[in-house]
Amino acid sequence: LKIQNPVISNADIDKLKNIDHPDFKSVSISTLYDITKGLNGIEAALKDMVKQAYKAVSEGCNIIILSDRNVNEHYAPIPILLSCSYVGSQLSKLGQRSSFGIVIESAEPREPHHFATLFGYGASAVNPYMINEIIRQQIEDEEIIGITAEKGIQNFNKAIATGVLKIMNKIGISTLHSYRASQIFEILGLNSAFTEEYFPNTPSRIEGIGLYDIEKEIFLRHRSAFPPIKIEGSLPLNIGGDYRWRRNGERHMFNPTTVSKLQQAVRTNSYESYEVYAKDINEQSKKLMTLRGMFEFNNLDPIALEEVEPWTEIVKRFKTGAMSYGSISQEAHENLAIAMNRIGGKSNSGEGGENKNRFRKDLNGDSRNSAIKQVASGRFGVSTNYLTNAKEIQIKMAQGAKPGEGGQLPADKVLPWIAECRSSTPYVGLISPPPHHDIYSIEDLAQLIFDLKNANREARINVKLVSKVGVGTIAAGVAKAKADVILISGYDGGTGASPLTSLRHAGLPWELGIAEAQQTLVLNNLRNRVVLECDGQLKTGRDVAIACLLGAEEFGFATAPLVASGCIMMRKCHLNTCPVGIATQDPELRKNFKGTPEHVINFMYFVAKELRKIMASLGFRTINEMVGQSQKINVNKALEHAKAKGLDLSPILHQPKTQKPLHNTESQNHELENVLDFDILRMGHPAIYRKEKMFLEFPIKNTDRTVGAIVSNELSKIYGDNGLPEDTLNLKFKGSAGQSFGAFATKGLTMQVDGNTNDYLGKSLSGAKLIIKKPDEATFASDENIIVGNVSLYGATNGEAYINGIAGERFCVRNSGAIAVVEGVGDHGCEYMTGGKVVVLGKTGRNFAAGMSGGIAYVYDEKQKFKNGLCNMEMVAFDPIFEADEKELKQLIKNHFKYTNSDLAYRILDDWENSLTNFVKVMPTEYKKALMRLEMENNIKTATV
Numbered sequence: 001l002k003i004q005n006p007v008i009s010n011a012d013i014d015k016l017k018n019i020d021h022p023d024f025k026s027v028s029i030s031t032l033y034d035i036t037k038g039l040n041g042i043e044a045a046l047k048d049m050v051k052q053a054y055k056a057v058s059e060g061c062n063i064i065i066l067s068d069r070n071v072n073e074h075y076a077p078i079p080i081l082l083s084c085s086y087v088g089s090q091l092s093k094l095g096q097r098s099s100f101g102i103v104i105e106s107a108e109p110r111e112p113h114h115f116a117t118l119f120g121y122g123a124s125a126v127n128p129y130m131i132n133e134i135i136r137q138q139i140e141d142e143e144i145i146g147i148t149a150e151k152g153i154q155n156f157n158k159a160i161a162t163g164v165l166k167i168m169n170k171i172g173i174s175t176l177h178s179y180r181a182s183q184i185f186e187i188l189g190l191n192s193a194f195t196e197e198y199f200p201n202t203p204s205r206i207e208g209i210g211l212y213d214i215e216k217e218i219f220l221r222h223r224s225a226f227p228p229i230k231i232e233g234s235l236p237l238n239i240g241g242d243y244r245w246r247r248n249g250e251r252h253m254f255n256p257t258t259v260s261k262l263q264q265a266v267r268t269n270s271y272e273s274y275e276v277y278a279k280d281i282n283e284q285s286k287k288l289m290t291l292r293g294m295f296e297f298n299n300l301d302p303i304a305l306e307e308v309e310p311w312t313e314i315v316k317r318f319k320t321g322a323m324s325y326g327s328i329s330q331e332a333h334e335n336l337a338i339a340m341n342r343i344g345g346k347s348n349s350g351e352g353g354e355n356k357n358r359f360r361k362d363l364n365g366d367s368r369n370s371a372i373k374q375v376a377s378g379r380f381g382v383s384t385n386y387l388t389n390a391k392e393i394q395i396k397m398a399q400g401a402k403p404g405e406g407g408q409l410p411a412d413k414v415l416p417w418i419a420e421c422r423s424s425t426p427y428v429g430l431i432s433p434p435p436h437h438d439i440y441s442i443e444d445l446a447q448l449i450f451d452l453k454n455a456n457r458e459a460r461i462n463v464k465l466v467s468k469v470g471v472g473t474i475a476a477g478v479a480k481a482k483a484d485v486i487l488i489s490g491y492d493g494g495t496g497a498s499p500l501t502s503l504r505h506a507g508l509p510w511e512l513g514i515a516e517a518q519q520t521l522v523l524n525n526l527r528n529r530v531v532l533e534c535d536g537q538l539k540t541g542r543d544v545a546i547a548c549l550l551g552a553e554e555f556g557f558a559t560a561p562l563v564a565s566g567c568i569m570m571r572k573c574h575l576n577t578c579p580v581g582i583a584t585q586d587p588e589l590r591k592n593f594k595g596t597p598e599h600v601i602n603f604m605y606f607v608a609k610e611l612r613k614i615m616a617s618l619g620f621r622t623i624n625e626m627v628g629q630s631q632k633i634n635v636n637k638a639l640e641h642a643k644a645k646g647l648d649l650s651p652i653l654h655q656p657k658t659q660k661p662l663h664n665t666e667s668q669n670h671e672l673e674n675v676l677d678f679d680i681l682r683m684g685h686p687a688i689y690r691k692e693k694m695f696l697e698f699p700i701k702n703t704d705r706t707v708g709a710i711v712s713n714e715l716s717k718i719y720g721d722n723g724l725p726e727d728t729l730n731l732k733f734k735g736s737a738g739q740s741f742g743a744f745a746t747k748g749l750t751m752q753v754d755g756n757t758n759d760y761l762g763k764s765l766s767g768a769k770l771i772i773k774k775p776d777e778a779t780f781a782s783d784e785n786i787i788v789g790n791v792s793l794y795g796a797t798n799g800e801a802y803i804n805g806i807a808g809e810r811f812c813v814r815n816s817g818a819i820a821v822v823e824g825v826g827d828h829g830c831e832y833m834t835g836g837k838v839v840v841l842g843k844t845g846r847n848f849a850a851g852m853s854g855g856i857a858y859v860y861d862e863k864q865k866f867k868n869g870l871c872n873m874e875m876v877a878f879d880p881i882f883e884a885d886e887k888e889l890k891q892l893i894k895n896h897f898k899y900t901n902s903d904l905a906y907r908i909l910d911d912w913e914n915s916l917t918n919f920v921k922v923m924p925t926e927y928k929k930a931l932m933r934l935e936m937e938n939n940i941k942t943a944t945v
Contacts, residue, residue: 006161068107131153206512295634296635319372320348321557447740457672460531466489467510471517750771772787792811804823
């Protein structure tokens, strides 16, 4: 039985209930229970469901419909996820689960996460009948106009299916069949006896409530709907406020009171006002809004405050979050950088690159340079000059607010000044892929860490992970991969631009992640090799103290410094309409930005001051003494809420019994001493320092990795983005080059390999010329043999590459400015490309140009296979080759022949008139519009002048 969408309408469920087919038989089982029987009633109803389902399957039923229809004053609905999981797991134990499919008919599901959990626990289709009825009612009442009820329901179902698809995408699962019953969740706040019975094989680490408490909540909701005293009319529904603050709704730590108090404190430099703010945030014991709210300090051993290290030292461990220029305004972005540079902390560029003008100090001595440069999956603006101007380079494996997701900057937000920083084309939308295409294993991560350390030997390499079950094991792998810093990011960070379902339902509190990472690293004697950092809604000195006692030694703040800078938590960050000039690029709205570096500095000072008082009360003189001393925390026994009593937070507070260090005591050995670049630096001195043209030759082997990065780093220190004049330092290698040959290679370098290269050739190429050719003595046909590995020219911003053979998969992924000529490519060529030009003189694999929003590709398609199915046409079209295109194309092929002596290039040029007819021009539709818009703007400017 096939359905196009697993989210089905009321009409669809009726068809299933009344199906008349020899191969299919359905039965509907009620998920209601007698409300008067309480806990016994719900237990009995769940067992009865299993019995009914087993009996039905035994009689030949293969569609089990679990329905919570017909709720009345006597019968209440059992949570539909509980029913779905229990029926599925019990019939699995009975060996019958593969004999039937579960269909859900429920009023409960209404947002993507609800559907995702139902599918994750075994449902094959879900009918949200209440939503169907609400849509129909609103259309009848003309609250929604211009659409039929059927179309409205269809639109809702399609939107939910898209949301579920996105959730599957971030996990890395491509079909619902694979996702169904996968149970890829962690439970928070349910006890192990309950989860073992009803949600077997799902981790639940901190215990919590059970079926008794769940039934009590059902009873209260039922009584609210069917009150004992009859009343006329209907009662108002709970206001909610889960995602945004609402008066009398769900509590939020940042609310109008705390926002105004913090802004008053930083603007008036009043620690007294900050104390009011901090008291509001910290006194959560009765509000139960965070895990840390349930902790209290114990084992006090007070010392004099004067003995504690000064605030000026403490704030050097503080950082601001990775918010890209593009997601926030120039004023807000630079404000954070200036503030953190003044106090010796670090601001983070985010993944949007950074204008090179910020790398120089201002006349007043301030620096707008972000000390941390982020390298994310999109590699926007990542060049050797960008990395050279970093004190720390952060690899964003995932984001706390939306783990597993990439990002997208719509075309209308990619303004010329944003595009310049991201090395892309104005008005062309930018897509960050969900994964790094050069990281598919821990060894790949180790390679990227090695690459970046070559690109800047003075910078620490930071790897950002998300708090999740198993993050300790991942952190151990990252430490062995030679990261200097490991950041554990909590789920509740992130701007208001993050998808709401991700904000609430993906990732975990940092308390769980930091504790697990600390314990695992200590047990494996790795903790001394790395710095452990924590972020995710840190707001006060108390938050920092708890993070430190659990194992963190550096601390990131993002939302709080923005609030200090003027943010009023409108949660409209994705709309470009921020009224206070922070999350907007609108020139008029940006004028409303009133934040100053002093506001951010005051916030950091106040946090450090509060932290020092806590340190003094606990008896710690330095942060290093305090790291990992979890015996100084206890669970607050005064918590009276019934739900809190079942929690067991001891796994978070566990301290491994070991004498091994609890904090960072040594630096990683990145093993750079034998890198080939040091020979190049020594021998190429006249070219590097006097710009004399030089030709050098070296043998190369596959253990020679990341050749060219250290040389480019040294050139960037001297000449910045300009590099050397073209072809100043000519380097010829003979042999088989290792991974990341030519990574970050800058202008003025010409690097030739007579042989072949491994993966990641020309990663983030920054202006150099790369020539890979088969050896002169080789007799094989170049256009039939692979000569470079996978993921070549990933994130290249500038430069040229001429490849005398076939490239592996994902050639030119996220290329934003390089020119490349190659004699064939594997699957996914030019994926997510945003600029530059690519000429393919031979065969291509499938899915060429997927996500390609910019740049141009010319593909030689003699047998018409490319046109007929190998190109992904979602974002591109085949354009005619005009005279100017022909001239450019021919010159690039001539260059290729000149540098590589390619037989294929010679044959094409020799019969140019006929060859030209076989070329296909691949042009992204959005890129074409952007070029026309830029030409029109340029004409208007010229006419005005």
